[in-house]
Amino acid sequence: MKSLRERLAQFDRPPRRTAVAGVVRGNEPLRALLDRGARWVGSAPDGYLRMEADVDGLAPPHQVVGARACRRLAAVEPLGDHWVVLDTETTGLESGTGTFVFLIGLLHWSPEGARRVQLFLPEPAGEESLLSALVEELADADLIVTYNGRSFDVPRLRTRLRLQRLDADVLERPHLDLVHPARRILRTWLAGVRQVDLEYHLLGLDRDDDLPGSHAPEVYRTLLADGLDAGLGEVVDHNARDVDRLARLATWFARCVGDDPPEGLPGSARMAVARLLAHRGESDEARVHVCRLVEDSDRAVALAARRMLAHLLRRQRRFAEAAREWETIVAAAPLDVDAHVEWAKLCEHRLGDLERARDVVQRALRAAIDRRRLDPSAPARRADLLHRLQRIERRRGRGGGIDGVGAH
């Protein structure tokens, strides 16, 4: 008769263990953290560890980022000057109630300076006091700043708070999640937009000797299951760098949408910034950015910029200027049927210049035909162009007989 254990082992597959980088140290597993200044709040098993440090070299957020940048980057309005940068380490990537947060990194960023607080959970029984501490830390936050926090960190924390029956309202603060503007602006430039990639490409900062974030869960499991330190110090250091550098990244992104954009940004990224500003309804600002690009050495970028400029001008009801831009575009790109059409629309509906409108549509028809010769898969456009032409002719008072266009 097999024991229960033997019977369980027959059909159960234990989970695979991922390899752990780093040295496994003995006896006092929390030594590395204590050496970094951690102190107990409460005691084992239901207490937690707290580390605090000042961070130098960071000017206050309202100076280097500001509410205007928050609006532009993420349509978010901070409630004041006390911002909190937030990053967590969890036992896994899954959502759901079984994943929990064992390390919370916070950077209090305000006119008083920058102060980092890290809360570490030596074992699950301490979760309630850890989360209560988090609630206190966030109590005065006017803005939460994260990287992918909307999809990841905040929902996980919300779940943990609910499981401990604590009020999760403190998480419902204005939230600047930089992953979204990062993707919008940098998508065509950088292959990956993980935070470490941005640190490297944008800030020129590397992460030497850093423990990859993906190893953190296994390090923590080793602590709980075996009582050993497989890199706890490194996990805490990694988390500290995450929050510190995120503040610097916020500064960088703020410059992108501000008056003094960072150098070295390729045209496509700068175009993306302009689009973002236009999307946020900041047409003047967008126009400023775009005007800088219309003479770019990269022809594709220059043309894209000029097209956008034309749209912006029209949006601002500066129709004659917009029409001139389209004219320039058409001269540079004679096969661009859309550009012709935009120009013709302005002439017809806004500038009352029907003669010009007709000429432009006729040129558009020829452009469409030429285009198809080069690229048979391009859309024909004949029908809608002819329709436009007919309408213009009607308005000019001539019926029937379309002039200048034979059967092609």
Add this chain to the structure above:
Amino acid sequence: MNLQQLISWLRSDESFGRNVRLWHTVPAAAARTVDFPEALDPRLRSALVERGIPSLYTHQARAIEQAEAGRDTVVVTPTASGKTLCYNLPVLQRCLGDPEARALYLFPTKALSQDQMNELHGLIEAMEADIKTYTFDGDTPAAARRTIRSSGHVVVTNPDMLHQGILPHHTAWVKLFENLRYVVIDELHHYRGVFGSHVANVIRRLQRICAFYGSNPTFICCSATIANPEEHAARLLGRPAKLVDDNGAPRGTRHLVFYNPPVVNAELGIRRSVIKEAVRIARPFLETGVQVILFGRSRVRVELLLTYLRQQMVKLKRPADRVRAYRGGYLPNERRAIEKGLRDGKVLAVASTNALELGIDIGQLDVCIMAGYAGTVASTWQQAGRAGRRRSESMAILVASSAPIDQYVIEHPEFFLESTPEQAIIDPDNLAILLNHLKCAAFEIPFAHDERFGDNNATGEMLQYLADNRVLSRSGDKWHWMADTYPAEDVSLRSAVVENVVIVDTTRQRQVIGETDLLSAQLLLHDDAIYLHQGRQYHVDQLDWERKEAYVREVKVEYYTDAQSKGEIHALDEFEREPERLGARAHGEIGLITKATMFKKIKLGTHENLGAGRIHLPELEHHTTSYWWQLPPELEDRMRAEDLSLGDGLKGLANLVAQVAPLFLMADPADVRSVPMIKSPMTGGPTLFVYDTYPGGVGFSRKLFDLHPIVLEAAHERLHSCACEHGCPSCVGSVLEAGDRAKSSTARLLALARADEDHDHRQLMIAGS
């Protein structure tokens, strides 16, 4: 001719009548009603009256009374008895009185949920009440999910979604769990066997989470007729439920007919094919234009029914596509279209497997023809129940196949009419199933050190085992989830095996036309099989076992294929042992290996054998529970001395047990298998194994172990009431199968086991006839 006239005509028709073994008429019944309860919300009252419901049937009133008193209830009434009102009414009453109240509805499949919700939606609309009902399942778009979580009053889902999509994320469903007042579980009898054992555990987890949020909902369950509804409900819910079964709904006259196709070869005892006979019987009904449903026992049979039915339609000069087939393996939108066609009358006849046995709303039909016995009394009544409208006449015809159990039932209709339906069996504490759900539960809420999960004392030990595997971590006085996996993902509620084989049609463009489980795939989708799907034939060009994909191509051929498999047993563990008069019986765990071996090509129409082929696929292995009867080794010599064969006796016994087992259990014949071994490596002697085909076992063999003496008694009864001389498929198996001394040897075995003094007397009787 209308249906009533046709039924009268059939009654008097000699060529039909001579094959009829039973014509059982259930007279029409008038409604038995009760006034609405005093406290019923006036809006609900007028909405019901508006919809043609001026009062309640007796069973509805009783069920509602129980539910509102907070007692878990199980309602057992047939289809078309208005059972949905038994739960919709208490739920609506509560929601009208309390805008925060919530209810959870569980249906076995998505299809069912869509249909059963019609009544609820209709009432809500009629009342113009602000009660929101939402279906939450795999197809619910992400944008809708947040709304459903916060503001859905009634959330409709299925056990799989509850298991994977809701319970592990319960913190996103706080409003639901804090305010949950009712949990409705429809088609309770469907939760049996493996699936039922899983669902019982999902319900345990649900109850645990409700307790965490401080709610204690009342469960309202609906079940088809089974022998043990109260026991079954109690096992599923983990606590007792009150039974309501006094059906007060009206019904028209119903005719139940047992029909045995005539013998066409007296020497070999071969009868006309059940499939073709069923279609022949269907023909006059088709001509009349009444809606007919035909049930076939397997997917292959259903496709054959469809083929022959369409031929009939062509002869009747009617559109062949008014006849459809319906089974699992079809894609969901195909099934929806057929269901709708049945409801609105465009589909005249449908051939189905038991997939349509469930309460899917296809309206009521006029005639049901069962091509072959469904395997259980309960299933038969369920299938027959598909025919029968409230106020008009209807007919259900059981056409027997040549299978032994069919022949037994058809020739002994009193057995059928007098027998109680079978029991629904589950084993929620099946170790493999329990462990998986324990993991899921620990993921959901940490376990307190003295908490019990399930009806056993093993929880603490299992938690420790999981901690040793670094899945859980003990901290303070609780066990916390520690792994980085998501346990619900790895647990399929329907089997121990998660994988399916996907069927890809390569005729024009590559297109997935369905999927099927691994064992069926080996039998239906092996290389060179002819796979039937919606009446179309496909040749299986290749079954890529590695990738679990089958590539098929549409063809038109004159044959179909039928595959066979064999199994091997090796023993793993023994849980219990009881000495018997002859040998001993035991119950424990075995390892089972099945292998698909070969297939036959069979010509359509004549059913002659055109050829065969081998199947080259890997073995499938799993562990399961089994009961076995171990006989003393000296028995072999003893029987040889009497000019009998132990080997034949064992084979005969195995066949008999396989036939009688379904008499006691609500198992499909495929759920239990019996295998004789003249010399088992495990016991060292002659042994009969009877095992659960589901991995891990779900209680069937365990039950048979308990019922052993009764099983032997039933086998004895079957053997001696059979008129054959040396053995036939209806008892011990044909002479070719079991040996030419099977009948007498088996009889002797049973006599020895039962210490039967009358045995020798009967032997003389048999010898003399």
